[in-house]
Amino acid sequence: MNRCKIRVASPLRSYTRNAADVTGRGRTLREVLKNLDDDYPGIRFRMIDEQDNIRPHIRLFVGADEALNLDAHVGYGATVHLICALSGG
Amino acid sequence: MADTLWIGTRKGLFALRRAGGRWKLTGPQMLGHIIHHVVQDPRDPKRYVMAAKTGHLGPTVYSSSDRGKTWVESMKPPAFPKVTEPLPDGRKAKAVDVVFYVTPGHASQPGVWYAGTAPAGLFRSEDHGVSWSPVAGFNDHPMNPKWAMGIASPAGELLHSILVDPRDANHLYLSLSIGGTFESTDGGKDWAPINQGVMVQFGPETYPEWGQDPHCVTLHPKFPDRLYQQNHCGIYRLDRPGRNWTRIGDNMPKKIGDIGFPIVLHPENPDIAWVFPMDGTTVWPRTSVDGKPAVYRTANGGKTWQRQDAGFPRSQAWWTVLRQAMCRDNGKGPGLYFGTTAGEIWSSANGGARWRCLARHLPQVYSLTFAR
Numbered sequence: 179m180n181r182c183k184i185r186v187a188s189p190l191r192s193y194t195r196n197a198a199d200v201t202g203r204g205r206t207l208r209e210v211l212k213n214l215d216d217d218y219p220g221i222r223f224r225m226i227d228e229q230d231n232i233r234p235h236i237r238l239f240v241g242a243d244e245a246l247n248l249d250a251h252v253g254y255g256a257t258v259h260l261i262c263a264l265s266g267g
Numbered sequence: 268m269a270d271t272l273w274i275g276t277r278k279g280l281f282a283l284r285r286a287g288g289r290w291k292l293t294g295p296q297m298l299g300h301i302i303h304h305v306v307q308d309p310r311d312p313k314r315y316v317m318a319a320k321t322g323h324l325g326p327t328v329y330s331s332s333d334r335g336k337t338w339v340e341s342m343k344p345p346a347f348p349k350v351t352e353p354l355p356d357g358r359k360a361k362a363v364d365v366v367f368y369v370t371p372g373h374a375s376q377p378g379v380w381y382a383g384t385a386p387a388g389l390f391r392s393e394d395h396g397v398s399w400s401p402v403a404g405f406n407d408h409p410m411n412p413k414w415a416m417g418i419a420s421p422a423g424e425l426l427h428s429i430l431v432d433p434r435d436a437n438h439l440y441l442s443l444s445i446g447g448t449f450e451s452t453d454g455g456k457d458w459a460p461i462n463q464g465v466m467v468q469f470g471p472e473t474y475p476e477w478g479q480d481p482h483c484v485t486l487h488p489k490f491p492d493r494l495y496q497q498n499h500c501g502i503y504r505l506d507r508p509g510r511n512w513t514r515i516g517d518n519m520p521k522k523i524g525d526i527g528f529p530i531v532l533h534p535e536n537p538d539i540a541w542v543f544p545m546d547g548t549t550v551w552p553r554t555s556v557d558g559k560p561a562v563y564r565t566a567n568g569g570k571t572w573q574r575q576d577a578g579f580p581r582s583q584a585w586w587t588v589l590r591q592a593m594c595r596d597n598g599k600g601p602g603l604y605f606g607t608t609a610g611e612i613w614s615s616a617n618g619g620a621r622w623r624c625l626a627r628h629l630p631q632v633y634s635l636t637f638a639r
Contacts, residue, residue, distance in 0.1 A: 236324075
């Protein structure tokens with residue numbers, strides 16, 4: 179299975195034991211996030227709702243490209259960025 | 268155990284603990300998290316359930332089994348079922364945005380909790396809040412798309428005021444903002460609206476079967492046939508088995524009106540209740556009326572109301588009190604408490620006769636609950 183690097187935004191690091199970077203697995207964002215949730219239970223639901231929509235203040239990038247849904251391809255060695263977008267005060 | 272006021276705020280969880288007659292502020296826990304509700308389990312007082320999210324992240328629930336010292340996130344937070352087929356009428360599949368309200372189930376059902384969400388959903392846990400399942404009897408009721416119309420209040424389409432009849436675990440009420448109040452007599456399998464007499468000033472029909480905007484509905488713990496509600500359109504009382512709410516807010520002073528968020532009942536006497544009126548005129552400032560905070564108390568089921576403002580600022584205090592931010596203890600006074608939109612905590616040891624400020628400079632207070 180493809181391995182990738184996942185960069186974790188600070189609001190999500192309570193799940194990754196404060197790690198800013200973790201190793202991911204999967205060929206699509208859907209697979210990567212499922213495996214990430216297996217490793218760090220609960221993290222996916224804080225980013226992705228029960229209808230598989232990306233939550234309003236979350237942005238996901240594969241490399242420099244923003245993923246608008248979970249079907250985005252994740253290549254071997256890619257970096258997946260889990261970003262918490264600005265959401266006001 | 269020490270009396271504790273749990274303070275859920277827009278920026279974290281705080282607590283005021285009473286020791287030697289003084290209240291001491293502790294916290295924050297969960298700094299930066301939005302805490303909508305924190306509730307102690309009366310069946311097992313060391314246990315709590317807390318509804319939370321952050322500005323960026325989705326909603327979740329935490330529980331504590333050590334009186335709030337530590338919190339563990341739910342392994343399966345409230346979530347609607349995944350929808351794979353297009354819904355009729357172009358409706359969008361629901362996804363929980365906020366877990367707003369939590370309440371323990373019946374005394375005979377240890378471990379059972381209910382949660383209300385925005386958009387409107389009812390959820391149930393049977394393991395002290397560790398995992399949650401949708402209550403299909405309400406969420407999938409054939410009438411649900413009409414009852415929960417998706418017309419959100421500024422805080423969302425909130426499901427709140429989940430009430431469990433202490434005499435009967437199967438007798439439940441819940442309320443929607445906007446949607447009205449609903450009753451189940453079979454443990455949540457089926458529901459029916461119970462809104463007769465409750466006004467809608469913001470819709471095409473003045474007294475519809477549903478579509479009202481209850482802000483806070485509560486039933487008396489010792490006399491559960493007596494319900495009160497603070498609505499977007501007035502203060503009401505309902506005496507079961509009757510089905511018609513009476514607008515007791517009409518007896519409030521006209522210059523004050525009967526708009527507000529919370530309503531709190533006396534622990535023993537079902538005729539005594541307290542409200543915190545806010546300015547619901549013109550563009551709905553939702554501040555204290557004229558910048559002069561006051562609690563109003565009735566001692567006769569809403570026939571008359573008495574102003575209680577001793578100790579409050581006399582002018583230029585433009586805060587208000589949200590629906591889950593006012594509570595009481597079980598004392599003889601009883602002790603009354605509320606948190607404000609300006610981050611203050613106020614208390615009265617004598618049923619509202621005199622008030623004092625216990626804490627200032629907190630974030631906006633979303634909920635305040637008393638625990639012992």
